[in-house]
Amino acid sequence: MSDTIFSKIIAGEIPCHKVYEDDLVLAFLDIFPLSPGHTLVIPKEPAATVDALSDDSAAAIGRVLPRIARAVMAATGIDQYNILQNNGPRAHQAVFHVHFHIIPKTEDGVGLGVGWNPGSLEQDQAATLAKQIADAMVP
Numbered sequence: 001m002s003d004t005i006f007s008k009i010i011a012g013e014i015p016c017h018k019v020y021e022d023d024l025v026l027a028f029l030d031i032f033p034l035s036p037g038h039t040l041v042i043p044k045e046p047a048a049t050v051d052a053l054s055d056d057s058a059a060a061i062g063r064v065l066p067r068i069a070r071a072v073m074a075a076t077g078i079d080q081y082n083i084l085q086n087n088g089p090r091a092h093q094a095v096f097h098v099h100f101h102i103i104p105k106t107e108d109g110v111g112l113g114v115g116w117n118p119g120s121l122e123q124d125q126a127a128t129l130a131k132q133i134a135d136a137m138v139p
Helices: 003-010 055-076 123-138
Strands: 018-021 025-029 037-043 081-084 102-106
Touching: 003 025, 003 037, 018 055, 018 123, 025 055, 037 055, 055 102
Parallel strands: none
Antiparallel strands: 018 025, 025 037, 037 102, 081 102
């Protein structure tokens, strides 16, 4: 994996406003926030997408993500937020190092805007797809 701004932050080459750090995870304020308290949570492991993460790094993020969200809520006084995570350029990923955004949503609507264009799922197609996904699970 090539150097990213996040790998440089992890290495201490670029400063950040750190809010949390342990052996596997780093969290810091986004320098281009969508709202006050917009925080990034990243693994220290250099993986571009979630599917490339080790189980240990994924578990470490899963353990601290709720705690960091609670801290963002307490610090900002905002009680609603989005958690956003993108994988690949078509999915709007701009920095190719796994990262989760915790984005507080203010009373006046400042924060993440989301458009949703739901489709439909036929029952026979759903059964086939569910089986294909389950069969593709690797330990």
